[in-house]
Amino acid sequence: MKISTKGRYALEAVVDLAVNSTDHLQSLQQIAERLDLSKNYLEQLFGTLRKKGIVNSIRGAQGGYLLARAPEAITAGEVIRAVEGPLSPVVCLDDGKCQQACTDFEMCVTRIVWQAIMDEINQVADEVTLQDLVSDYLESRDASDGETDIEYMI
Amino acid sequence: MKISTKGRYALEAVVDLAVNSTDHLQSLQQIAERLDLSKNYLEQLFGTLRKKGIVNSIRGAQGGYLLARAPEAITAGEVIRAVEGPLSPVVCLDDGKCQQACTDFEMCVTRIVWQAIMDEINQVADEVTLQDLVSDYLESRDASDGETDIEYMI
DNA sequence: CGTTAACTTATTAATTAGCTATGTTTTGTT
């Protein structure tokens, strides 16, 4: 049960954007280079993120992207769902229709397992904001800068 | 982020086995017919379930399967993981190796999101035992029998 | 008016999922 590269790349890219767009717009070119991703592929993802109201764009030369809201107001779950669709482990939770091996939606006993999993995934993913991830990033960057300094000082 | 038919079928089939193998072994033929699944495909799944110690088998004519332990002692998570592998949303949690867009496993900030999701999935799935699902099944079967009676009585 | 960068869409290459098919071994029944 894996999420796709869409979800992984989107979350990494939006964190990167949050970290780097505090004073300047960021072009997809810049983000793609930092994360070593295809710019074309990121364009697809950011098209979706824009339509879902997570990022804003400025077109034309010197254009780029920025967050549509404060990083405290954007959750990881929101970003992941934007590109992945609903975080449900089985399709019947999306459309209410039975699949094979389940003849009656109302009587399906395994669904309580899938429903509980889905609820927890969403709750956990929505408890983490972009600001949390940005803070973690800055901390771990500063910590590793420190380590580097020590090495240089030897 | 969907689980595959392996996980869905395996859980449905093991619940079916738990319900029906209280006094007789159940052949895959019987299970496959009740759930409308391919017997060959179920054989692959039950091969794995047997190796993981979830079911026991008796070979030969009049052979079949039964649970390897009491239904109270088998969790939904165990069955799902047996056929699906670890319930982790990203591979780096399985092998500790970075994928694209994450250059340093130690510094990866999005991993805390994936780790939290994985922990919750496993916790929730391991809180549900086969006995819970069997009880739900028997209750909903009895309830719908009742409904049917009422319809007949009108 | 040229360059940059967002936006859009079509196509393709690779992988995975979801079986199917075929055969072998074991064991109870006749």
Add this chain to the structure above:
DNA sequence: AACAAAACATAGCTAATTAATAAGTTAACG
């Protein structure tokens, strides 16, 4: 002993999905 039923094992196939790539078009700044 022969037969039938059922587990066990593995190879292969098809279709769908994923993950890009490619090739443009549109918009805006300098």
